[in-house]
Amino acid sequence: MDLDFDAADEEFRTEVRDWLSAQVPAVPLPSLETAAGFAAHREWEATLAADRWSVVSWPEEFGGRGGSLLRWLVFEEEYYAAGAPGRVSQNGINLLAPTLFENGTAEQRARILPPMARGEVIWAQAWSEPESGSDLASLRSTAVRTKGGWLLSGQKTWSSRAAFADRAFGLFRSDPAADRPHRGLTYLMFPLDAEGVTVRPIGRLDGKPAFAELFLDEVFVPDEDVIGEPGQGWRVAMSTTGNERGLTLRSPGRFTAAADRLTALWREHGDPADTALRDRVADAVIGARAYRLFSYRGASHVLHEEGGPAGAASSLNKVYWSELDIALHETALDLLGPYGELADHAAESPAGGAWAEGYTFSLAGPVYAGTNEIQRDIIAERLLGLPKGRR
Amino acid sequence: MRFFPDAEQREFARSLDALLTAGGTPAVIRSWATGDHAPGRALWARLAEAGVFALAVPKEHDGFGPLPVELAVAFEALGRHAVPGPLVETVAAAALLDRLGDPDTAAARLPAIASGTSLVSLCLTSLGPYALDADAADAVFVVDGDTLRLAAGAGPVQPSADPARRLSRPSGGAVVARGPGVTAAAEYAADVAALATAAQALGVGRTLLARTVAYVTQRTQFGVAIGSFQAVKHRLADTLLALEFTEPLVHGAALALAAGDEGAGREIAAAKVTAGEAAYGAARTALQLHGAVGYTDELDLSLWIRKARPLRDAWGTPAACRTRVLAG
Numbered sequence: 001m002d003l004d005f006d007a008a009d010e011e012f013r014t015e016v017r018d019w020l021s022a023q024v025p026a027v028p029l030p031s032l033e034t035a036a037g038f039a040a041h042r043e044w045e046a047t048l049a050a051d052r053w054s055v056v057s058w059p060e061e062f063g064g065r066g067g068s069l070l071r072w073l074v075f076e077e078e079y080y081a082a083g084a085p086g087r088v089s090q091n092g093i094n095l096l097a098p099t100l101f102e103n104g105t106a107e108q109r110a111r112i113l114p115p116m117a118r119g120e121v122i123w124a125q126a127w128s129e130p131e132s133g134s135d136l137a138s139l140r141s142t143a144v145r146t147k148g149g150w151l152l153s154g155q156k157t158w159s160s161r162a163a164f165a166d167r168a169f170g171l172f173r174s175d176p177a178a179d180r181p182h183r184g185l186t187y188l189m190f191p192l193d194a195e196g197v198t199v200r201p202i203g204r205l206d207g208k209p210a211f212a213e214l215f216l217d218e219v220f221v222p223d224e225d226v227i228g229e230p231g232q233g234w235r236v237a238m239s240t241t242g243n244e245r246g247l248t249l250r251s252p253g254r255f256t257a258a259a260d261r262l263t264a265l266w267r268e269h270g271d272p273a274d275t276a277l278r279d280r281v282a283d284a285v286i287g288a289r290a291y292r293l294f295s296y297r298g299a300s301h302v303l304h305e306e307g308g309p310a311g312a313a314s315s316l317n318k319v320y321w322s323e324l325d326i327a328l329h330e331t332a333l334d335l336l337g338p339y340g341e342l343a344d345h346a347a348e349s350p351a352g353g354a355w356a357e358g359y360t361f362s363l364a365g366p367v368y369a370g371t372n373e374i375q376r377d378i379i380a381e382r383l384l385g386l387p388k389g390r391r
Numbered sequence: 392m393r394f395f396p397d398a399e400q401r402e403f404a405r406s407l408d409a410l411l412t413a414g415g416t417p418a419v420i421r422s423w424a425t426g427d428h429a430p431g432r433a434l435w436a437r438l439a440e441a442g443v444f445a446l447a448v449p450k451e452h453d454g455f456g457p458l459p460v461e462l463a464v465a466f467e468a469l470g471r472h473a474v475p476g477p478l479v480e481t482v483a484a485a486a487l488l489d490r491l492g493d494p495d496t497a498a499a500r501l502p503a504i505a506s507g508t509s510l511v512s513l514c515l516t517s518l519g520p521y522a523l524d525a526d527a528a529d530a531v532f533v534v535d536g537d538t539l540r541l542a543a544g545a546g547p548v549q550p551s552a553d554p555a556r557r558l559s560r561p562s563g564g565a566v567v568a569r570g571p572g573v574t575a576a577a578e579y580a581a582d583v584a585a586l587a588t589a590a591q592a593l594g595v596g597r598t599l600l601a602r603t604v605a606y607v608t609q610r611t612q613f614g615v616a617i618g619s620f621q622a623v624k625h626r627l628a629d630t631l632l633a634l635e636f637t638e639p640l641v642h643g644a645a646l647a648l649a650a651g652d653e654g655a656g657r658e659i660a661a662a663k664v665t666a667g668e669a670a671y672g673a674a675r676t677a678l679q680l681h682g683a684v685g686y687t688d689e690l691d692l693s694l695w696i697r698k699a700r701p702l703r704d705a706w707g708t709p710a711a712c713r714t715r716v717l718a719g
Binding site for chain 2: 002070303319320386388
């Protein structure tokens with residue numbers, strides 16, 4: 001058992017740090033949930049990709065560095081510690097790309113991954129439907145066979161980044177007669193500017209169009225944009241959800257950086273007599289450390305081929321990071337006292353609005369990527385072996 | 392990097408589990424609680440044979456150590472079986488005597504600790520006035536400020552909320568050492584004790600969870616196993632979450648101590664408060680989900696339930712640990 005990095009890993013860390021300190025914009029970019037911010041973030045993604053920093057764990061042929069999971073964790077730690085911009089391309093990189101690596105064709109990988117890595121094509125996830133959230137098996141949008149492809153119809157909603165994104169990926173019911181609800185689903189990709197697609201941005205709690213609903217009216221998708229076999233969409237999708245809940249979506253670097261900022265905030269503004277708040281600060285800082293070490297252990301397992309944090313274990317991850325994120329941000333707002341109320345775009349909002357925007361974002365954590373209630377069911381049934389029951 | 396126990400460490404934990412399962416610890420614990428230490432000492436000797444105490448003693452005094460990572464692995468197993476006795480205090484005393492820089496005292500005490508022939512208790516008055524299981528110990532050391540004494544007697548036992556933890560105020564005794572060396576050695580010993588307590592609490596929590604999962608799977612109400620109710624599932628899922636995220640903190644703290652990292656004390660404090668809260672949370676959940684039978688001392692579950700709260704507060708209260716985490 002050890003926590004030491006070898007010399008090559010340390011060298012990698014230094015290289016990342018040096019590059020970031022030279023390249024990270026001195027003035028924070030506008031929020032990526034706005035039109036102007038989205039454009040600015042695309043440029044940043046291109047800057048990252050130019051020196052092959054946008055996807056360090058991907059094979060070199062797709063723009064990556066072929067880095068191990070451990071290297072990726074190191075990169076992420078340095079990335080967030082440097083205060084680098086949020087990643088507008090993360091839906092594609094973290095959710096679609098792993099699916100393509102696992103289930104896509106060589107042609108799909110070659111066509112889709114490099115422009116994704118460069119931020120030229122930004123992807124949105126189109127899974128949820130108005131009557132179908134965590135229970136994906138209940139979704140109703142359809143894919144109907146036509147010459148050379150499929151016609152998509154129906155409504156998708158809560159699609160993150162879809163207000164400004166270029167393309168989307170999602171599940172559609174291709175065989176309404178299938179004997180079980182999760183059978184007869186097909187995994188497809190489609191352009192958001194295609195004929196028959198209407199995108200209606202939805203304001204989230206802070207009013208920013210962070211997601212959108214999509215209305216699809218016989219949108220044509222060629223066969224080459226089906227991922228995996230038609231009718232096997234559920235199985236393909238399940239290979240992605242582990243990534244979404246697991247550490248690739250919410251890397252520990254994000255939380256350790258927030259914990260460091262929280263500690264600094266406590267030292268600057270904390271009232272030593274307020275032991276209740278002190279305890280919350282300490283717990284959030286400890287939580288970030290626990291999450292980091294838990295992630296290193298998972299990566300270490302993968303590295304030594306002893307099985308990783310896949311499958312149901314990713315549910316532990318999801319509940320933990322989503323609650324930790326809220327704890328970090330709520331505690332920061334409490335430390336800020338009267339300034340905690342200010343919206344992130346308020347001129348006087350502390351830290352350029354980072355705490356306020358991060359707080360809003362954190363509130364969605366227990367809801368998306370499979371609600372925490374569903375995750376706790378999975379933990380209880382698959383990790384503890386408790387009997388299935390009525391929800 | 393290989394941040395999980397290696398084959399040898401896992402095998403060590405498995406062999407301790409086998410030894411302790413065969414040793415019938417519940418009966419040993421109940422005897423210990425009445426002041427009958429014989430079965431506990433016999434178990435102690437077998438643990439020593441397995442190498443547990445040698446992990447805290449350096450090679451020149453017949454030990455294998457100090458090996459904080461292996462100690463953490465061992466103490467988690469001791470917690471899983473709720474083994475009674477001044478386990479933490481003995482390894483902390485070994486750490487203190489090793490660090491003291493007094494070769495005669497070390498030579499006189501450490502080999503006996505490694506071999507299991509000597510049970511030792513230790514009291515740091517800065518953390519509280521009581522020594523654990525002093526009535527069973529062969530030696531009781533007390534650190535008061537910069538003075539280390541070998542207590543003359545155990546003093547009357549003040550019953551603890553956990554009857555298997557027997558508390559008393561050690562009295563009088565001869566001064567063994569004095570000065571800044573004592574203070575520094577005591578600080579190190581307190582870190583070792585906090586780490587071992589954290590690991591022990593983690594083990595206690597693991598057993599509480601395992602026993603409760605087994606219970607809710609067979610116990611039925613309204614015609615179905617109560618483990619199929621979502622409220623029950625979620626409470627146990629939260630218990631598992633707390634324990635799963637405690638384990639890497641304990642191992643990380645052990646590695647930091649082994650490496651002599653400057654921030655090791657902070658990491659141990661983080662592990663200690665987290666393990667203590669996780670074990671106590673597991674105890675509350677175990678009690679609730681067992682219902683009234685969980686509220687009895689007849690069920691062996693009580694042996695773990697009652698240990699959780701004292702372990703949470705021993706060798707660093709949650710408040711003290713949280714303060715330390717934030718200290719620069």
